[in-house]
Amino acid sequence: MSADKMMNVTINGMPVQVEDGATILQAAKKLGIKIPTLCYMELDCFNFEHRKGSCRICVVEVEGRRNLAPACCTPVMDKMVIHTHSPRAVNGRRTVLDLILSDHPKDCLTCNKSGNCELQTLAADFKLTTVKYEGEQSVYPLDLANESIVRDLNKCIMCRRCESACNEMQTVGILSGVRRGFEAVVAPTLEKPLNETNCVFCGQCVAACPVGALTAVIRNQDVLDALNNPKKTVVVQTAPAVRVAIGEGFGMEPGTVSTGKMVTALRRLGFDAVFDTDFAADLTIMEETTEFLGRVKAGENLPILTSCCPGWVKFFEHQFPDLVHIPSTAKSPQQMFGAIAKTYYAEKIGVDPKDLVVVSIMPCLAKKYEAARPEFTRDGVRDVDIVLSTRELVIMLHEAGIQLDLLEEGQYDNPLGESTGAAVIFGASGGVLEAALRTAADWLTGQDLQSVDFTAVRGLEGTKEATVEVAGLQVKAAVVSGLGNARRLLERIRSGEAEYHVIEIMACPGGCLNGGGQPYIHGDTTILEARMKAIYDADKGLPKRKSHQNPDIIKLYEEFLGEPGSHLAHELLHTHYVARGDA
Amino acid sequence: MSCAACDSKCVNVIEKFPDKTAALTAYMASLPIGPDRNLNRGLLIQSLHKAQGIFGYLPEEVQRFVAEKLGLHLSEVYGVISFYSFFTTKPLGKYQISVCTGTACFVRGAGKVLDEFKRYLTVEEGETTEDGKFSLGALRCVGACSLAPVVMVNGRVYGNVTAKKVAEILSECN
Numbered sequence: 001m002s003a004d005k006m007m008n009v010t011i012n013g014m015p016v017q018v019e020d021g022a023t024i025l026q027a028a029k030k031l032g033i034k035i036p037t038l039c040y041m042e043l044d045c046f047n048f049e050h051r052k053g054s055c056r057i058c059v060v061e062v063e064g065r066r067n068l069a070p071a072c073c074t075p076v077m078d079k080m081v082i083h084t085h086s087p088r089a090v091n092g093r094r095t096v097l098d099l100i101l102s103d104h105p106k107d108c109l110t111c112n113k114s115g116n117c118e119l120q121t122l123a124a125d126f127k128l129t130t131v132k133y134e135g136e137q138s139v140y141p142l143d144l145a146n147e148s149i150v151r152d153l154n155k156c157i158m159c160r161r162c163e164s165a166c167n168e169m170q171t172v173g174i175l176s177g178v179r180r181g182f183e184a185v186v187a188p189t190l191e192k193p194l195n196e197t198n199c200v201f202c203g204q205c206v207a208a209c210p211v212g213a214l215t216a217v218i219r220n221q222d223v224l225d226a227l228n229n230p231k232k233t234v235v236v237q238t239a240p241a242v243r244v245a246i247g248e249g250f251g252m253e254p255g256t257v258s259t260g261k262m263v264t265a266l267r268r269l270g271f272d273a274v275f276d277t278d279f280a281a282d283l284t285i286m287e288e289t290t291e292f293l294g295r296v297k298a299g300e301n302l303p304i305l306t307s308c309c310p311g312w313v314k315f316f317e318h319q320f321p322d323l324v325h326i327p328s329t330a331k332s333p334q335q336m337f338g339a340i341a342k343t344y345y346a347e348k349i350g351v352d353p354k355d356l357v358v359v360s361i362m363p364c365l366a367k368k369y370e371a372a373r374p375e376f377t378r379d380g381v382r383d384v385d386i387v388l389s390t391r392e393l394v395i396m397l398h399e400a401g402i403q404l405d406l407l408e409e410g411q412y413d414n415p416l417g418e419s420t421g422a423a424v425i426f427g428a429s430g431g432v433l434e435a436a437l438r439t440a441a442d443w444l445t446g447q448d449l450q451s452v453d454f455t456a457v458r459g460l461e462g463t464k465e466a467t468v469e470v471a472g473l474q475v476k477a478a479v480v481s482g483l484g485n486a487r488r489l490l491e492r493i494r495s496g497e498a499e500y501h502v503i504e505i506m507a508c509p510g511g512c513l514n515g516g517g518q519p520y521i522h523g524d525t526t527i528l529e530a531r532m533k534a535i536y537d538a539d540k541g542l543p544k545r546k547s548h549q550n551p552d553i554i555k556l557y558e559e560f561l562g563e564p565g566s567h568l569a570h571e572l573l574h575t576h577y578v579a580r581g582d583a
Numbered sequence: 584m585s586c587a588a589c590d591s592k593c594v595n596v597i598e599k600f601p602d603k604t605a606a607l608t609a610y611m612a613s614l615p616i617g618p619d620r621n622l623n624r625g626l627l628i629q630s631l632h633k634a635q636g637i638f639g640y641l642p643e644e645v646q647r648f649v650a651e652k653l654g655l656h657l658s659e660v661y662g663v664i665s666f667y668s669f670f671t672t673k674p675l676g677k678y679q680i681s682v683c684t685g686t687a688c689f690v691r692g693a694g695k696v697l698d699e700f701k702r703y704l705t706v707e708e709g710e711t712t713e714d715g716k717f718s719l720g721a722l723r724c725v726g727a728c729s730l731a732p733v734v735m736v737n738g739r740v741y742g743n744v745t746a747k748k749v750a751e752i753l754s755e756c757n
Contacts, residue, residue, distance in 0.1 A: 167656060167658075167659070173658055173659070174656070174658050175658060176656070176658035176659050176661060176662035178661065178662045178665040178666070179665045179666065180665075180666050187658075187662075188658065189656070189657050189658040189661060190643060190646075190658075190661050191661075197658075582647075582657070
């Protein structure tokens with residue numbers, strides 16, 4: 001079949017021309033006709049499509065065809081005549097929905113996904129007034145054994161979007177349909193709990209799940225308890241990508257930068273100090289760039305891989321145990337923040353680290369897992385105590401009646417609140433590399449260079465490559481987001497097919513702005529584009545755009561750490577990896 | 584193998600039976616396995632069939648072995664095994680008894696026959712006796728409906744079986 005051949009079809013009496021191979025759903029979309037979908041998932045900007053046709057909610061009537069056709073996976077044919085809301089099509093859809101609901105717990109009021117559930121939305125759109133069939137109910141135990149993800153398969157509708165996210169997009173490959181008939185369900189490898197598998201807790205399955213079968217662990221109560229414990233000093237850090245997404249939870253336009261409002265909101269919640277993970281991102285650049293330039297100068301152990309992303313870290317520990325020596329040993333910004341807060345800051349304010357609670361607001365579910373890794377605990381005290389996702393903070397604020405959109409702009413506290421534009425761009429794929437290049441260029445030339453924009457490494461594409469001239473040095477760089485793309489690149493590195501000096505890798509496609517803990521996008525990737533634009537706008541709006549010019553970072557090294565790569569810096573800011581292999 | 588968590592009884596059949604492993608390796612080497620896992624997926628069922636023929640069952644290490652050879656995720660291999668009732672992840676008995684519960688056999692009393700086997704062997708459907716001698720299963724139609732109800736023992740077909748004949752069939756298994 002040639003792709004250039006055009007098909008003429010009629011939908012609801014309206015003619016439309018589409019390419020050969022296009023589906024009925026795509027043809028209808030072209031006419032502005034909405035056909036309800038549930039199992040179907042499309043992420044435009046990543047060229048990702050999941051069309052298994054398993055739920056049948058998108059059935060339409062095709063003239064001359066005996067049965068109803070699932071619009072999401074039926075290719076159009078020339079002269080096809082389609083009716084998307086004929087009585088037969090609409091009745092078919094109602095029956096499908098009735099049958100899905102027959103084995104679905106109808107406990108929406110207490111469901112984690114309530115308000116974000118696509119099945120709930122469908123039931124509301126169809127205005128169901130009765131539950132037609134009370135069928136046999138599946139009974140599965142909850143998987144609550146890990147820090148990040150809750151699996152409640154009683155709510156699974158077998159759309160298998162999570163499988164596609166895990167296996168095709170991320171190539172982590174731990175989810176699969178098991179058994180058959182009524183007993184069929186999606187399960188992790190050998191039906192083990194997630195924490196005994198290769199799961200990296202990226203949360204892309206949670207983002208993909210249309211219902212409440214896959215959700216995040218919620219730790220709001222722990223934060224409330226800490227805030228109300230008079231013995232504890234509670235500080236909070238906010239990751240770069242949170243500020244460009246949290247507004248969505250309050251009806252603000254996607255891509256609104258809500259940094260100041262978020263700071264005010266956190267202060268009103270009762271945190272003793274509101275700090276910024278961006279401060280630690282600047283710190284990460286100091287350490288990582290030092291390590292990078294050291295390795296480039298020595299010409300050894302290249303490429304260096306970034307290590308900010310805990311999902312990516314766990315992925316290479318499982319999948320590339322032979323390469324655990326090449327990622328940077330620098331801890332992630334979250335963990336650097338925790339380590340500095342519990343030493344430098346605790347000492348400054350005269351608080352025992354045991355009585356200092358560090359809370360993180362992250363766009364990520366893997367950060368919950370990362371904070372619990374044993375190497376990030378010293379003397380029985382965790383560096384980061386509680387991690388909340390962006391979504392959880394939205395819930396906390398709603399519960400407290402704090403209307404983020406109406407708040408005045410606040411300022412971060414000192415000394416761990418000051419940051420540069422180089423830090424905020426950590427939230428987009430390519431940002432960490434660009435931030436490192438800004439500092440590397442200045443350090444190598446000994447100048448304060450004016451051109452700070454390395455635009456070649458920006459954008460939502462999964463794999464970006466660039467040779468960047470940095471002070472006469474030709475730096476071969478790659479930026480990868482999405483673990484499937486990371487796997488393909490790492491395989492080329494392993495085989496010697498590809499050679500780079502430095503590679504930035506983020507587990508989630510597009511980087512942290514599309515993290516597994518961000519407000520749900522329900523397939524609308526224009527939201528991601530808006531978030532990305534917001535991140536680079538925030539960078540441009542900041543007076544300082546290079547990490548090494550952050551005055552509080554300079555002070556931190558002068559007062560406490562010495563210089564980047566010092567003994568103390570290594571002790572507090574660097575880590576090691578575990579060759580886990582296949583679990 | 585990551586068998587540290589396992590409590591003692593676990594035997595890694597891939598390591599324990601080099602001859603069997605060699606036979607499976609040789610078989611899989613004869614398959615047109617390529618770099619495209621989507622094409623290799625088409626070789627999965629026959630590989631599992633062969634592996635079960637060689638080892639008698641498909642424990643985790645055999646699943647892992649097949650998954651690695653085909654470049655597939657272990658989860659996927661397990662998913663296929665769990666789908667087909669033919670595949671088993673537990674060792675079967677020396678004598679594998681299959682009671683046909685297809686329509687013809689069922690209406691002619693296969694249920695009673697199955698119950699009698701359960702009573703005699705004190706196992707449920709899908710289980711193996713403690714001495715490892717018998718495993719009991721049900722299947723749907725072997726294509727010998729005129730002999731209904733039918734029981735198969737290691738490939739041998741017994742026709743017109745009644746509950747009374749169960750003891751006799753078992754006594755032939757020595």
